[in-house]
Amino acid sequence: MHDIVIAGGGVGGTVVANLLAEELAPEISLGKVRIRLITDRPEHVYKPAFLYLAFGRTAPTAYRRPQRELLHPRVELVVDPVLAVDTSQRRVIGDSGQAYAYSRLVLAPGAQVVPERTPGLAEAGEQFYTEEGAARLYRRLEGFTGGSVVVSVIGVPHMCPVAPLEMIFMLDAFFRQRGRRDQVELIYTYPINRVHSNPAIAEWAAPELESRGIRTETFFNVERIDPQQKVIETLEGTSLPFDLLIGIPEHAAPPFLESSGLTDAGWVPTDRHTLRVKGHEGIYALGDVTDLPVSKAGSVAHYQAATVAANLAAEVRGLPPAARYQGKTFCFIETGTDQATFVEFDYDHPPRPVRPSRWIHWAKMAYNQSYWLTARGVI
Amino acid sequence: MSREDMRRDVSASADGLPAELRLPDEVGQALAENQESLGRALRLLGRMEREGTLEELADLLAIVKMVKGALSDDMGTGAARRLESLGSLAADPILNELASRLPAALRAAEREAANVAPGWGGLLKHLRDPAVRRGLAFFLALARHLAPQPMTNGAAQNESPRSQPSPAT
Known part of the structure; x- marks a missing residue:
């Protein structure tokens, strides 16, 4: 009996489970394979929607679905937050005290934001990487009449690497549409010497920011925020006052991974092609928790899921796992509220953004609506 | 020249x-x-x-680049498999024959149902109609063949250890 346990009910875990249920249908029917997906909540949330939630352009009914509805009937759903992985006994321990034995384990729990790592950020800054944060930002933006708005990338790597750029472009469009752009100074900060970690995206984005009158500050490493004075202080010794701060907080893997000895420098060491966890037999990792030099983005988890599912299916059948992930990444980039572009790249080919257009914005809107087919493994 | x-x-x-x-x-x-x-x-x-149509054309062509960039071999294979399943269904002569009768049957049922007074008498009268009996026989046979095969590994049995104990270690 092969007991496949998938820890995590985001896009990566859900797609792996569904692909395996389809691929291993005969083995599951014969009782040779069991697939269990363990997650901490009964609902599946489409996180990219939070960017739109921050502007009041979506509602919970659009980005939430019961996890059970998205899973193949052959996948068992267990709602029980993972507390630990006992790799020596090959079992996952849940918050309920239940232990789930595995012969193969997939780690796909996603990353978390940890604003508390930056002094003053939780008190003084807004963010849109959680549902609560995005909803709060929406209320702040609706009531914001003028002053300086700073979008500051504080923690790198973070989920959806282009989201801070999307946020600043959408802020520009938002204030223009409300006739308040001339009362708002928009400032974008980034910790290294360009506006994005990917050189090709930075090269494309810099003139786009400039053409909208958005001020940029690079080599800007936030050390602390003074909530009373509303000032950002940096390691470089500079300071920047703000009226509204939208900070991209530091990210981290869920604590159970570190306490279970599955991380190195904060993330899960993963083979960049096979997606096996280094030093641990029978464990795969995908999505935001890996230490791979790829974006922490849903598309990456989606593409990786196909590799993990193919390799697991091969192992179950006694075959060598032959599927290889090549670093494929695809991201839409909203460049306002009615224009977008996209980037696609892999380990060997850099991105080449195309001219933003309404067509691509519509494609992005259409994808947001059809995401549930992606989670089901249909597209 | x-x-x-x-x-x-x-x-x-x-x-x-x-x-x-x-x-x-x-x-x-x-x-x-x-x-x-x-x-x-x-x-x-x-x-x-x-x-301005040249610019629109260039933007439209970017969509082709986008779709090509977003797709992967696995997605292409999966889509082809699903299309093949749909195509097989569409090409099945029995299903086609059934599908061709369905719209007329639905329209007639909608029309007749409005004039039928509910009651046991009406039910018995309909049961004596050979066409109704053939229809019932069809649905009973369909129910028998639609029944799922018992699965040795009970999926959907387990939602949460808090609501229903899960087979674990």
Whole structure:
């Protein structure tokens, strides 16, 4: 009996489970394979929607679905937050005290934001990487009449690497549409010497920011925020006052991974092609928790899921796992509220953004609506 | 102007130009051979550019690049598998025959149901109708064949250890 346990009910875990249920249908029917997906909540949330939630352009009914509805009937759903992985006994321990034995384990729990790592950020800054944060930002933006708005990338790597750029472009469009752009100074900060970690995206984005009158500050490493004075202080010794701060907080893997000895420098060491966890037999990792030099983005988890599912299916059948992930990444980039572009790249080919257009914005809107087919493994 | 004249003109116009600015001979040859088509194409391009449709076309073509970039081998294979399943369904002669009867049956049922008074008498009367009996036999047989095969590994049995104990270690 092969007991496949998938820890995590985001896009990566859900797609792996569904692909395996389809691929291993005969083995599951014969009782040779069991697939269990363990997650901490009964609902599946489409996180990219939070960017739109921050502007009041979506509602919970659009980005939430019961996890059970998205899973193949052959996948068992267990709602029980993972507390630990006992790799020596090959079992996952849940918050309920239940232990789930595995012969193969997939780690796909996603990353978390940890604003508390930056002094003053939780008190003084807004963010849109959680549902609560995005909803709060929406209320702040609706009531914001003028002053300086700073979008500051504080923690790198973070989920959806282009989201801070999307946020600043959408802020520009938002204030223009409300006739308040001339009362708002928009400032974008980034910790290294360009506006994005990917050189090709930075090269494309810099003139786009400039053409909208958005001020940029690079080599800007936030050390602390003074909530009373509303000032950002940096390691470089500079300071920047703000009226509204939208900070991209530091990210981290869920604590159970570190306490279970599955991380190195904060993330899960993963083979960049096979997606096996280094030093641990029978464990795969995908999505935001890996230490791979790829974006922490849903598309990456989606593409990786196909590799993990193919390799697991091969192992179950006694075959060598032959599927290889090549670093494929695809991201839409909203460049306002009615224009977008996209980037696609892999380990060997850099991105080449195309001219933003309404067509691509519509494609992005259409994808947001059809995401549930992606989670089901249909597209 | 003949093609040969044009080719000579293109070559002659390059005389005196630095080598890096001269068109290769084969380009001059191609221009000469396609002068009418190129003229029409340039006029079309000019018109499209003036009307703004050239820009729209370029944006639209970016969608092709986007779809190609977003797809992977696995996604292509999966989509083809699902299309094949749909195609097999669509090509099944029995299903086609059933599907062709369905709209008329639905319309007739909707019409007749409005005139039928509910009650045991009406039910018994309908049960004596051979067509109704054939229909019932069909649905009973369908129910028997639709029944799922018992699964040795009970999926959907387990939602949460808090609501229902899960087989664990």
